[in-house]
Amino acid sequence: MENHKKEIYESRAKIIKAMAHPTRLWIIDELYYGEKCVCEFVDRIDADFSTISKHLLVLKNAGIVDFEKKGKQVYYRLKVPCILQFMGCVEAVIKSESKIIQKII
């Protein structure tokens, strides 16, 4: 593969990899309703503060979210909301799989 094509796929993979975790997908969903501070995530899920913070860093590094410091808190928000539209397609994959399972059963 030519080098520039390789780079395109590598940068795309970087972003998709950042999404490829259940907790991070949940965070992305939550951010659809507006910005949230780290503590709001920690309160609502069974995970360590540091774990959430690191997940948010992954999303930040991928350019999916952005943050702003407000006093003691750090507020994260979705930078590119179109990310969410993709979930429709992901659900289509899941449904197409479960249909097959139905057939087998």
Add this chain to the structure above:
Amino acid sequence: MENHKKEIYESRAKIIKAMAHPTRLWIIDELYYGEKCVCEFVDRIDADFSTISKHLLVLKNAGIVDFEKKGKQVYYRLKVPCILQFMGCVEAVIKSESKIIQKII
């Protein structure tokens, strides 16, 4: 998080994780133009037969591709082509990042 919500995000992550590799994104792109056998991929990229085969298995297990045996060859095809529409959004993330880099420079 409630259990059923957890399951939703886990199954979504499984699919997205399957996409999260440059070679697999390239394969998905290639399959847009119609089904291809394994050897066609191997010919066009600098990788081992077994490596490509395993990438295809990952996509297959996620329900993104399907295959059909035709003689000695195995032809793979996209099962849910909407996957590709997502790339527009991924590119938007990349562009929004590069804009920031431009600003800094």
Add this chain to the structure above:
DNA sequence: ACAATATTTGGCTAATATACCAAATATAAT
């Protein structure tokens, strides 16, 4: 300056993913 709260960072271990090689399997051609 000190204590309390919110968040990030560093370090560690366990789990997972990747790439390559060699060997196995399947199909077609001789």
Add this chain to the structure above:
DNA sequence: ATTATATTTGGTATATTAGCCAAATATTGT
């Protein structure tokens, strides 16, 4: 039946990721 071609599978070394804890940092309130 043997050979050649296409693909998958198993094994293994290496790299990456996840999650937890403890410690560090930042900000606010006293």
